[in-house]
Amino acid sequence: MKISTLLKWITGIAEALLAIPVAGGLFILSTGWGALMFMFVLHLITLIFSIREQRFSSGSILGLITSMVGAIPIVGWLMHSITALVLLIDGALSMRTEQKVE
Template sequence: MKISTLLKWVTGGCEAFLAIPIAGGAFIFSNAWFPLLFMFIFHLITLVVSAKEKRSYAGSILGMITSAIGAIPIIGWIMHTITAIVLLIDAGRSTRLDNKA
């Protein structure tokens, strides 16, 4: 498994956690929005690694946008959900490509 694939699984899982309406919101609020900054940096790292491995990085760009506007309660929840879905689908496709090679 390539590093970019592993990073997509991890970032997708983190986004899925943040998309849980009460738990994700409480986690973000209780940590003074630091998880959004952390996720922005984590998505940026995933983007760089994915680009270096010549893999899809659309989910990472979407994740960075989500982290930037994630402080808006309803919009943030919707964006975290969409980003989690996109990243997890992309991770699944990457895993399938890794297994074929």
């Protein structure tokens, strides 16, 4: 499994956890928006590996945007949900193409 694929799964699961209504918002607030800064850096790292491995990077770009607007209550929840879906689907498709290559 390529590093970009693993990072897409990790960021997708983390985004899904942040998308849990109330709990995700409380977690973000309790960390003083540190969780959003951490996710921004993690999405940036995933983007760099995706580009280096010539993989789709739309989920990571969406994640960077989500990390910037994630503090807005309803918009943040919607963006975290969409980003989680995009990253998890992208991770699954990446695994599938990696298996076909081998």
